[in-house]
Amino acid sequence: MLQKVNKMLLMVIGAIVLYVLLKIMITIGVINPYWQRVLFYSLIVIVGALGLGIIYGFTGQFSLGHAAFVGLGAYSAGYFSKTFGQYGVLSFIGALLVGMVFAGLMGFLIGVPVLRLKSDYLGIATLGFGFIVKVALDNADKLIPDLGGARGMMGTPQLASLEWLFFIALIVIILTRNFIFSTYGRACTSVREDETAADMVGVNTFKTKLMAFIFGCTLAGLGGGLYAHTYPYICPGDFYFLQSFDYLIVVVLGGLGSMTGTVVTAIGWAFLLEGLRFVLGPQFVDFRGVIYALILIITILVRRQGIFGGKEFGFLVPQVRRGKPDVALRG
Amino acid sequence: MLEVKDLSVFFGNIRALHGISFDVKEGEIVTLIGANGAGKTTTLRTISALNRPTGGEILFRGEPITGMKPHKIVSMGISHVPEGRKIIGNLTVMENLMMGAYTRTDRAEIQTSLEEVFQRFPRLKERSRQLAGTLSGGEQQMLAIGRALMAKPVLLLLDEPSMGLSPILVEEIFNIITTINQQGTTVLLVEQNAYMALQIASRAYVLESGRIVLSGDSRELQANEGVRAAYLGESA
Numbered sequence: 001m002l003q004k005v006n007k008m009l010l011m012v013i014g015a016i017v018l019y020v021l022l023k024i025m026i027t028i029g030v031i032n033p034y035w036q037r038v039l040f041y042s043l044i045v046i047v048g049a050l051g052l053g054i055i056y057g058f059t060g061q062f063s064l065g066h067a068a069f070v071g072l073g074a075y076s077a078g079y080f081s082k083t084f085g086q087y088g089v090l091s092f093i094g095a096l097l098v099g100m101v102f103a104g105l106m107g108f109l110i111g112v113p114v115l116r117l118k119s120d121y122l123g124i125a126t127l128g129f130g131f132i133v134k135v136a137l138d139n140a141d142k143l144i145p146d147l148g149g150a151r152g153m154m155g156t157p158q159l160a161s162l163e164w165l166f167f168i169a170l171i172v173i174i175l176t177r178n179f180i181f182s183t184y185g186r187a188c189t190s191v192r193e194d195e196t197a198a199d200m201v202g203v204n205t206f207k208t209k210l211m212a213f214i215f216g217c218t219l220a221g222l223g224g225g226l227y228a229h230t231y232p233y234i235c236p237g238d239f240y241f242l243q244s245f246d247y248l249i250v251v252v253l254g255g256l257g258s259m260t261g262t263v264v265t266a267i268g269w270a271f272l273l274e275g276l277r278f279v280l281g282p283q284f285v286d287f288r289g290v291i292y293a294l295i296l297i298i299t300i301l302v303r304r305q306g307i308f309g310g311k312e313f314g315f316l317v318p319q320v321r322r323g324k325p326d327v328a329l330r331g
Numbered sequence: 332m333l334e335v336k337d338l339s340v341f342f343g344n345i346r347a348l349h350g351i352s353f354d355v356k357e358g359e360i361v362t363l364i365g366a367n368g369a370g371k372t373t374t375l376r377t378i379s380a381l382n383r384p385t386g387g388e389i390l391f392r393g394e395p396i397t398g399m400k401p402h403k404i405v406s407m408g409i410s411h412v413p414e415g416r417k418i419i420g421n422l423t424v425m426e427n428l429m430m431g432a433y434t435r436t437d438r439a440e441i442q443t444s445l446e447e448v449f450q451r452f453p454r455l456k457e458r459s460r461q462l463a464g465t466l467s468g469g470e471q472q473m474l475a476i477g478r479a480l481m482a483k484p485v486l487l488l489l490d491e492p493s494m495g496l497s498p499i500l501v502e503e504i505f506n507i508i509t510t511i512n513q514q515g516t517t518v519l520l521v522e523q524n525a526y527m528a529l530q531i532a533s534r535a536y537v538l539e540s541g542r543i544v545l546s547g548d549s550r551e552l553q554a555n556e557g558v559r560a561a562y563l564g565e566s567a
Contacts (some may be wrong), residue, residue, distance in 0.1 A: 196417060
């Protein structure tokens with residue numbers, strides 16, 4: 001027990017040290033505003049990608065509409081902030097909650113009918129949902145002019161600072177870790193591995209899938225809320241199915257069923273995306289697409305299980321994984 | 332304890348079970364024997380609600396359980412050790428065992444069950460931190476039985492526990508099944524290895540193409556000419 005507490009404490013201390021380092025580097029200008037943006041983006045991708053990691057990586061439910069949930073979160077949180085923005089931090093927190101609840105609720109409404117489908121069919125259904133959201137957002141200004149429709153929404157308050165993004169990402173990582181190593185998390189893994197086996201030990205497989213889907217969509221909504229408060233301009237194109245593939249690529253490259261993989265790849269992804277801009281120069285910047293498609297193909301060819309292949313950094317792994325019962329931890 | 336009445340199951344147009352009836356009384360080991368495709372696994376899967384019956388009724392302790400969801404059946408006290416074990420390969424042995432206790436909330440007693448399982452299968456304790464997929468066939472079978480026991484079942488459904496195991500291991504597994512039964516768990520055993528099954532069961536039913544063709548005391552069946560010829564490998 002003591003060992004467990006220590007590990008958690010070490011992780012939090014490590015995170016705080018990392019935060020201080022980043023803060024200093026930003027203040028003295030080692031990280032210029034441009035790379036700071038990239039860093040912010042990578043933290044947002046972590047939150048969204050962990051959501052998909054739970055849905056696809058851990059529960060095995062193939063979703064091609066993840067960016068749509070990010071978009072729903074971004075728009076609902078952004079709209080809330082624009083309307084109640086005068087309350088500063090309080091309205092920011094409110095906006096994030098609105099984004100999470102809205103995306104989670106939509107996840108529930110979509111999940112109930114589509115989670116009865118398996119793999120490819122589920123992918124097609126969620127892809128369809130992504131299109132619906134895109135079209136709905138494109139035409140949203142006809143109902144609520146402030147949403148801007150296809151022209152995009154401007155003027156969301158830029159409240160997401162390094163502190164917010166960093167510590168929200170940290171909290172999400174800790175929450176996700178606790179979830180996947182809980183009884184419910186193991187239920188998710190058994191649903192992914194073998195639904196019949198999960199049935200046989202008494203797991204309500206449909207409820208488990210739905211719970212994981214709602215959790216994942218809620219994180220997508222949180223990512224969206226952060227996105228809307230990091231960038232002054234959001235448009236429906238930011239949350240189209242191509243962005244859903246970005247999340248999918250992060251989760252698959254990192255390794256299905258590896259939280260560590262998702263986090264590391266999310267950071268790597270955001271920085272690679274921007275880094276290649278400099279490497280390739282303005283003339284060849286569009287070749288970035290070729291390069292990460294190649295990275296994906298090569299990874300699938302030589303290391304199908306992804307970079308981390310279901311493994312985690314040791315400090316994230318709790319006792320039960322190491323052969324000690326977690327009876328005391330249940331609940 | 333378990334009463335199956337006139338149970339019929341269809342797979343599309345194919346009729347897998349033609350209205351079979353049998354019962355298992357408290358404290359018994361009852362076995363269903365029969366060749367490939369006789370409907371043994373289908374019967375167990377229908378009891379566990381993994382297959383839907385088209386007709387008939389299943390009563391557990393007098394209560395109808397037909398049409399219930401699989402997870403409900405488990406929490407009522409019926410655990411199923413499936414054909415091919417179906418352990419979760421990417422979870423550790425310990426995690427698999429904890430999954431077995433998924434429907435339970437009595438924390439202190441889960442610990443006791445865990446110790447009991449480890450006492451019964453010391454090998455599992457040694458390998459508790461290993462990924463279940465890396466276990467040998469026999470160990471996986473032990474894990475599958477151990478996982479089922481973690482649910483603290485009153486009725487244990489065992490589907491071909493001898494499959495793919497060496498004769499010595501089969502002997503060991505059957506001894507364990509006998510002990511589990513002696514300690515109070517009722518057992519419904521499906522086996523192709525009719526010889527072993529008849530040795531430990533008190534009663535047996537012989538299944539042929541979805542029909543029960545013969546039933547009775549295991550000893551009587553062991554002596555039955557037809558059974559000896561068809562299932563015990565002796566020429567009539």
